[in-house]
Amino acid sequence: MNQDSAGAMRMTPECVPCLIKRVLFETEEVDESKSVRTAKNAAEMLGRLFGDDVCSATVATQVHRETYRLLGTKDPYRALKRMSNEIGLELYPFAERCVRSSEDPLRASFLCSIVANVLDFGIGTGYDDPARLKKDFRDLLAEGLGHDDTPRIRRLLRKADRVVYLGDNCGEIVLDRLALKEVKKFDLDLTLVVKEEPILTDATRRDISGLGIEKIVDRVAEAPGFAVGLDVRSLAGPFGRMLREADLIIAKGMANFEALSETDIAPVAYLLRTKCSPVARAMRLRKNINAVKLFERGYRR
Numbered sequence: 590m591n592q593d594s595a596g597a598m599r600m601t602p603e604c605v606p607c608l609i610k611r612v613l614f615e616t617e618e619v620d621e622s623k624s625v626r627t628a629k630n631a632a633e634m635l636g637r638l639f640g641d642d643v644c645s646a647t648v649a650t651q652v653h654r655e656t657y658r659l660l661g662t663k664d665p666y667r668a669l670k671r672m673s674n675e676i677g678l679e680l681y682p683f684a685e686r687c688v689r690s691s692e693d694p695l696r697a698s699f700l701c702s703i704v705a706n707v708l709d710f711g712i713g714t715g716y717d718d719p720a721r722l723k724k725d726f727r728d729l730l731a732e733g734l735g736h737d738d739t740p741r742i743r744r745l746l747r748k749a750d751r752v753v754y755l756g757d758n759c760g761e762i763v764l765d766r767l768a769l770k771e772v773k774k775f776d777l778d779l780t781l782v783v784k785e786e787p788i789l790t791d792a793t794r795r796d797i798s799g800l801g802i803e804k805i806v807d808r809v810a811e812a813p814g815f816a817v818g819l820d821v822r823s824l825a826g827p828f829g830r831m832l833r834e835a836d837l838i839i840a841k842g843m844a845n846f847e848a849l850s851e852t853d854i855a856p857v858a859y860l861l862r863t864k865c866s867p868v869a870r871a872m873r874l875r876k877n878i879n880a881v882k883l884f885e886r887g888y889r890r
Contacts, residue, residue, distance in 0.1 A: 735878025
């Protein structure tokens, strides 16, 4: 495997406490009295599902699906998602000025979008409070990009006819507008993908309503089903064909990397903050950096 191919994101022992923490966070958001029940259930599931040959995103999807069922909710993060978008809208004018004044607006738009990726609730690696992003946004921008494949991505965009942009969390989806506008300047067909069903803080069509994103892109599509990252099974159908027919996929966040690392889909440009060691290792990046990482060849078993 060379630097242009991704290693499949396998579950590691570090993923276990991360998932348990997330389950407890979700439970506290909905009904703290069920904490013992949801934690015990998650631990039992992880005992059955954990292994060296399983995808971390697939296991996380199963654990969260069962946790939501036990909590009797379809969207435990609804209030936090709304708050995150509100913070994103407050930050947007400053971020827009940063992009406009930059010598490289594409790179600057990627950085602004990535910085908002620090919002990641309940696992101790991101920000649990959206207001903290407002406080630290300038400092995070000042870090710049710890890995930067923007020049290679620009070359692909110049030749591209179709690009698919895989969205991630609420809050950062507001800042994604800057990157979407810059990508659209390359005179190409641009599709934004959001989630069909609520999971974690990922943006759905409902969550982007009123943000004006539909006016930037050519269309908004939905990633089928309930899945952390992407449901790999959906890639056998029309959704997968759309991804494979794209000249470039721009994917936000770690979960999209976890899922796509199971496939041969390429090229994929990942815009993310490397918030955990397993993902950083799989991507051959340092932890806790803002990264623009391009894989021009997909993983094949």
